[in-house]
Amino acid sequence: MTQQLEATRRTPLNRERVLRAAVALADDVGFESLSMRRLAEELGVVPMALYKHVANKAELLDGMVASLIGEIDPPVPDADWKSTVRLRVLSARRALQLHPWARQAIESRTTKTAAVLDYMESFAGMFLAGGFSADLTHHVMHAIGGRMWGFTQELFDDQSRPTAESTAEAPPEAQAAMMQQMAERYPNIVAIATATAHDESSVVGHGCDDQFEFEFALDLLLDGFERLHEQGWSSQQAKLDRR
Template sequence: MTQLAEAARRVPLNRGRVLDAAVTLADEVGIEALSMRRLAQELGVVPMALYKHVANKEELLDGMVDTLVSEIDPPAADAPWKTAVRLRVLSARRALLRHPWARPVIETRTTATPAVLGYMDAFVGMFLAGGLSVDLTHHVMHALGSRMWGFTQEVFDDSAGRDANEHPTITVEARAAMARHMAGSYPNLFRIALAAAHDDESVVGNGCDDQFEFEFALDLLLDGFERLHERNWTSK
């Protein structure tokens, strides 16, 4: 094992190796624990060696998103536009499920790298190739929003409820009291909360964004886009 580690350290450091190591480390310890110092330790180099390949932590995070983009399947050739869009969105979602750190990193990016711009450009291209107008495609991209990346920015955040179930220190009586308060103060929310049955293994981040909810909303949007296209809809 020591020989393998020493051999790895002798491999010349480059940007790709730095980014791959950062992704692996974030997968293992979480994005909050990722630091330039810890990454350098994993690579067996001094921290200053990293700065020859990434200028700072923000550039490292940008590069990690680029690595994520490279894992997303390219647009399906010769597929109808709705199918091509759906397949690529679901491929992006699978990538996010593999890398739980990715959603918060994507949400905090303030600049788009060439890889991100290329990903967005290909998305626009799928709609235009399907015959949608530039005007409609502009509004379609706004409507898709974060779904382009495979997650939904949720109105409801039920992470607190899931956390309560994970902590045995919260008694059954306390949970029952919380439920009674919810039912009395917010009866409509309580009714739909009781109706929900979500698979936490398919949730990207907090909230109700499990696989069923995500695909339900995606298909609803794609069907709506198709109807607008068939009507030759225009915003002008």
């Protein structure tokens, strides 16, 4: 019987296991469906039991983010700053893509945990090690903003056609009419959306290579940083120049 008990309640559930389960659950059901109650259920335990291992939901999320940061590759040693940063960001992006909840989790949390600070610290270090002034590094960190996490607020995210649901169950041919309307009301959007349409699929925002878009913006920023760095940019000088 003692054995049976051991069989059913195995390890006595620690913070580690709670976090792992939370990550797995969020991977499965998404950020907005991750609740303390559901997580408890998943662990075969009553909701309040979780509070013996995390202070509250906010701390749970912080822990999840921390574990995600652990999945980001450390900076490669002995490379120039630019490729170091680039690789690191792309690694972060990979981690984020494995855990779609992470973006919302990061955005929802305002206070910075040690794990986040560590990441930022090492991130800033890449620029400083590359010879950037602290001044320039400061602004560069701001500029790269959310992108250091490997995400941007995607414009044409998901399948966000204007009338969302209509696409699924729209009368077979009526789509064409709708697209006609689109083209009239949103000529520019249609123009730029179809400019880079590799596959034939429908209307706006499809056949859009997210990875390419991401790297496009990233490299634009990195090139900009490089240029400023070479020019010996300083914020004081910039403020003087501005007037």
